[in-house]
Amino acid sequence: MIQDIAPHQFDNAYYPVAPDRHCIALCYESRACLMKKTEEEFIFPRFADLENENEGIYKNYTFLFRIDEERYYLVTNVCYSHLKDYSMEDISYFRSAEPQYRAFAGITGHQLFGWYNSHRYCGACGLPMKPDSKERMMYCEKCHSMEYPKICPAVIIGVTDGNRLLLSKYAGRIYKKYALLAGYTEIGETLEETVEREVFEEVGLKIKNIRYYKSQPWAFSGTILMGFYCDLDGPDEIRLDQEELALAEWFEREEIPVTPSRDSLTNEMIMQFKKGKI
Template identity: 70%
Template sequence: MIQDIEPRHLNNQYDPVPPDKDSYALYYEEHAVLLKKTEEGITFPRFREIERLNEEIYEDYIYLFSVDDERYYLVQEINREPLSEFTMENTEVFRNADPQYHAFAGITGYQLYNWYKNHKYCGRCGKMMRRSEKERMLYCEDCRNMEYPKICPAVIIGVTDGNRILMSKYAGRAYKKYALLAGFTEIGETVEQTVAREVMEEVGLKVKNIRYYKSQPWAFSDTLLMGFYCDLDGEDKITLDQDELALAEWFEREEIPVEPSRDSLTNEMIIRFKNGAV
């Protein structure tokens, strides 16, 4: 999956040391990121490569994390050159880009970029928020409100019935490939209850024997995904929630029209069932 970057290691401990000329600068605009495509894959600008584009780049930055000994920083403003070798690319590039540790760093940085952008002002009193120097936290000097990054728990659900698995396609989304049922955990429920509720809401089926598989950080939607398999309990007739899904259908193990990819927990769970491991 996208976070599997071994033998490299992501260190997300907040350690706001100043950048040097070789530190990586991550720059985003909405759903786009500044990067360079090479024969080896993607890379991000180092401070020395773009320092001429912003005289305050060594003062106006936010420390993000490190991968091994390489440090990554969020930079706020760059006067981009029209003919630069670095270009703005949609963040979807991180799903398949190499090297994988850069892809994971890029999408993780994007999650933090969105958090900082969305919490520029205090949600309680509307004043400007300030960054803590000791931890990854924003605070309001006026009303003392404090904000930490929030992660949304969600479930990926492999509903099985003997040699069959239930797969679906989302309604109204750009992603058109087959997926498993999924949904966010609501306040007051366990993740196991989320599994049963989402299956009933989206396809009108009851399930049993709910069992945890593994988890995945999914920065594309600020989510911590938790994968579960469960067994059909009773009738297999699908009642589709057309607001959420374009279709849902049962597939025999040997007929699953999905090939392995590296990015998602959903794909891993489907391929695991396809190969007879479930």
């Protein structure tokens, strides 16, 4: 999966030290990230690439994380027109980009970019928020409100019936490939209750034997994904929620129309079943 970057090591501890010329600058605009692409790989700009055209870049920055010994920083409102080989690319590129550890850095940085951007002002009194100097937190000097990064829990659900697996396609989304059922956990319910509720809401099926498989940080939607398998309990007739899904179908293990990819928990769970490991 995209976060499996060994032998590289991701360190998200908060070290708000000043960047030097060799540190990596992550620059985003909405759902796009600044990078230089070649046939073999892609790279991010370093502070040295941006310093001449961006006065104050060493003052206006946000420390993000480290991978190995390299420090990554968020910088905003930068001029990059002088970087002729660089361009803004949609963050969906990170799903298959190489090297993988750099792709993981890019999408994780984008999740933090979104959080900082949506917490510039206090939700209680409306005044500007300020970053804390010791931990990743934004605070309000007037009402003392504190905001920490929020991560939304969501479940990925592999519904099985003997040698069959239920696959679906989302309605109204850019992603058009087969996927598993999924949904966000609501306040007051357990993860297992989320699994049961989402299956019934989306396809009208009852299930049993809910069992946990694995988790994954999924920065594309700002979630922590938790994978579960479960068994059909009763009739297999699908009643589709057409607002959520374009279709849902049962597939025999040997006929599952999905091939391996490196990025997602969903793909790994489908392939585990297809290979007979589940």
